[in-house]
Amino acid sequence: MIKVGIVGGTGYTGVELLRLLLAHPRVDIALITSRAEAGRPVADLFPSLRGRIELSFSDPDDEALAACDVVFFATPHNVAMRSVPALLAAGARVIDLSADFRIRDAGLWEQWYGEPHLCPELLGEAVYGLPERHRETIRDARLLACPGCYPTAVQLGFMPLLEEGLIDTQTLIANAVSGVSGAGRQAKIDNLLSEVSDSFKAYGVSGHRHLPEIEQGLSAMAAQPVSLTFVPHLAPMIRGIHATLYGALNAAGRAADLQALYEDAYAHEPFVDVLPAGQYPQTRSVRGANTCQLALSVPQNRETVVVTVVEDNLVKGAAGQAIQCMNLMFGEDESAGIALPGLLP
Ligand SMILES: NC(=O)C1=CN([C@@H]2O[C@H](COP(=O)(O)OP(=O)(O)OC[C@H]3O[C@@H](n4cnc5c(N)ncnc54)[C@H](OP(=O)(O)O)[C@@H]3O)[C@@H](O)[C@H]2O)C=CC1
Ligand SMILES: CC(=O)N[C@@H](CCC(=O)OP(=O)(O)O)C(=O)O
DSSP states (O other): OEEEEEEOTTSHHHHHHHHHHTTOTTEEEEEEEOSTTTTSBHHHHOGGGTTTOOOBOBOOOHHHHTTSSEEEEOSOTTSHHHHHHHHHHTTOEEEEOSSTTTOSOHHHHHHHHOSOOSOGGGTTTOEEOOHHHHHHHHHTOSEEEOOOHHHHHHHHHHHHHHHTTOBOTTSEEEEEEEOGGGGOSSOOGGGSHHHHTTOOEEOOTTOOTHHHHHHHHHHHHHTSOOOEEEEEEEOSOSSOEEEEEEEEBOHHHHHSOHHHHHHHHTTTOTTEEEOOTTOOOOGGGGTTSSOEEEEEEOOTTSSEEEEEEEEOTTIIIIIHHHHHHHHHHTTOOTTTTTOOOOSOO
């Protein structure tokens, strides 16, 4: 059995990890932390877990966490990097759902996250947890940096086009929409029901912290620097991300069978589903599932390709993808515990 610790068990991604890991055949959850709820039974805070878990929340404690085989950090950024060196030194492996180890350049990280990075020497070792791109290196990772929710959708959507060199790398556009759970579970006036319902807005247009992470990943796919216009939006739904991606096709792209390209590229991926031509993915279809669904469209002028992508931000965008990586790291079936259909048809 894999002995698991979760830091940040009361947040949205933390409880999603719990929901999925409790159904995992090879996982034993040893520790779940919360500073605010220390001592309280987990099932008392989350009644959906009644009868499924006996543990109570505990205060984060690196010594206790170090006895786990793997520790998940479902915490805001600037938290995991305080504990990771000690946990790795003690032999534990770490899967960080936050942004602490996603950007390889410490200076760029500090520019976007506004604090000095506490262990820049580990940035080169951290493996970016996008299995569709880094499956083999994930297997050997001690330190796994889970991609952000928007970055997962945008990178999976553009990947085959960039790897094959079929679009202009300087004019990429991603319009992406998130449900409110993407902002976390802590109380914020902006996220009140009365603020977000019956409303739709863009935010972070002049610069969102996911931009450098996405450009880093896309540039590696294209083997040259890419430039992306990234516009995130908030929609009145709880879960889900919908991204609409635009790429200007070059001559090779205009001549290619893009539907076949995507179907072939993702044919053996358990969690990427390319829809038949003419269909468009909906967030409701992947709610609760570790699935990224996408569709290709080429408007009649054949100048631009449009890729529409959906995922559940808390599953393929966070906890599900983290477990997919854990399965790879521990030699388990990649789909163990996460082979779930969406909650709605
Ligand atoms: N929500 C989403 O859709 C996604 C989120 N992520 C990332 O995952 C991480 C968690 O997100 P989310 O679950 O939404 O966050 P939440 O705000 O919902 O939960 C944060 C959790 O972290 C704990 N925590 C906060 N500060 C500390 C600290 N200093 N030390 C230890 N524990 C702490 C909190 O509990 P307590 O304060 O009681 O200790 C709480 O359990 C973030 O980095 C986020 O960016 C990634 C992809 C998608
Ligand atoms: C709706 C909303 O506010 N979303 C968050 C991003 C989601 C998130 O948690 O960021 P990571 O994926 O990097 O962890 C935001 O825009 O900051």
